[in-house]
Amino acid sequence: MRFIAVIPARYASTRFEGKPLALLGGVPVIRRVYERVAAVVPDAVVATDDVRIAEAVEAFGGRVVMTSDRHRSGTDRCYEAYCKQGAQFDVVINVQGDEPFIAASQLYTVMSCFEDETTEIATLVKPFSSEDGLAALENPNSPKVVLDDSMHAIYFSRSVIPYLRGVDRSEWLSRHTFYKHIGLYAFRSDVLRRVTSLPPSTLETAESLEQLRWLENGYRIGVGISDVETVGIDTPEDLARAEEFLRLHPDR
Numbered sequence: 464m465r466f467i468a469v470i471p472a473r474y475a476s477t478r479f480e481g482k483p484l485a486l487l488g489g490v491p492v493i494r495r496v497y498e499r500v501a502a503v504v505p506d507a508v509v510a511t512d513d514v515r516i517a518e519a520v521e522a523f524g525g526r527v528v529m530t531s532d533r534h535r536s537g538t539d540r541c542y543e544a545y546c547k548q549g550a551q552f553d554v555v556i557n558v559q560g561d562e563p564f565i566a567a568s569q570l571y572t573v574m575s576c577f578e579d580e581t582t583e584i585a586t587l588v589k590p591f592s593s594e595d596g597l598a599a600l601e602n603p604n605s606p607k608v609v610l611d612d613s614m615h616a617i618y619f620s621r622s623v624i625p626y627l628r629g630v631d632r633s634e635w636l637s638r639h640t641f642y643k644h645i646g647l648y649a650f651r652s653d654v655l656r657r658v659t660s661l662p663p664s665t666l667e668t669a670e671s672l673e674q675l676r677w678l679e680n681g682y683r684i685g686v687g688i689s690d691v692e693t694v695g696i697d698t699p700e701d702l703a704r705a706e707e708f709l710r711l712h713p714d715r
Contacts, residue, residue, distance in 0.1 A: 508548070616674070
């Protein structure tokens with residue numbers, strides 16, 4: 464199979480303007496993401512609508528493509544970038560531009576989902592542990608996933624799913640394995656073309672989770688399990704946490 468990794472990166476983020484260029488350990492966040500991804504998927508490219516990000520990527524020797532500033536989502540930007548490559552790929556991996564600690568093992572895991580010919584889209588989850596605590600499980604900014612026996616996603620939610628009836632909430636993490644969604648996606652190229660033409664769905668609008676649109680339209684999302692902890696960056700406070708994580712894990 465031939466894979467390409469596209470890294471959408473916007474400058475005008477509401478919660479953290481310019482975050483792809485924010486320095487983490489003295490290195491721009493987007494460079495950390497790109498170099499980790501390119502080490503596993505040589506065909507890697509940053510997709511941006513901002514010349515400042517494009518110039519920064521070119522300065523460290525990365526590949527970049529300019530895309531429209533009107534996209535509704537990173538998935539739409541990912542598809543435009545793919546179309547501009549002038550080459551055919553079997554699978555397009557959409558890597559968030561704010562995940563500077565993405566691990567090679569996570570990329571290999573999501574790629575391996577396509578060994579199942581029925582997989583149209585793939586993503587990752589990480590089991591919650593008892594040490595994470597109930598607050599982490601109940602955090603609506605950390606979507607949860609339930610899986611079927613074939614490792615396909617049944618549903619994603621900002622609520623805790625499943626609900627353990629008759630079990631005190633303080634015991635939930637010790638009585639059941641809950642899965643936290645990791646926002647790394649991969650699509651068969653023809654599926655990516657089709658899902659970007661779908662209108663927003665009812666469940667997507669309710670939960671503000673794009674992947675629910677794909678499920679509502681009958682697409683199968685294969686799921687790989689990762690045990691790697693990452694620190695995504697959505698806010699300046701997240702960047703501070705990432706600096707601390709890097710200090711404690713200099714090899715990451």
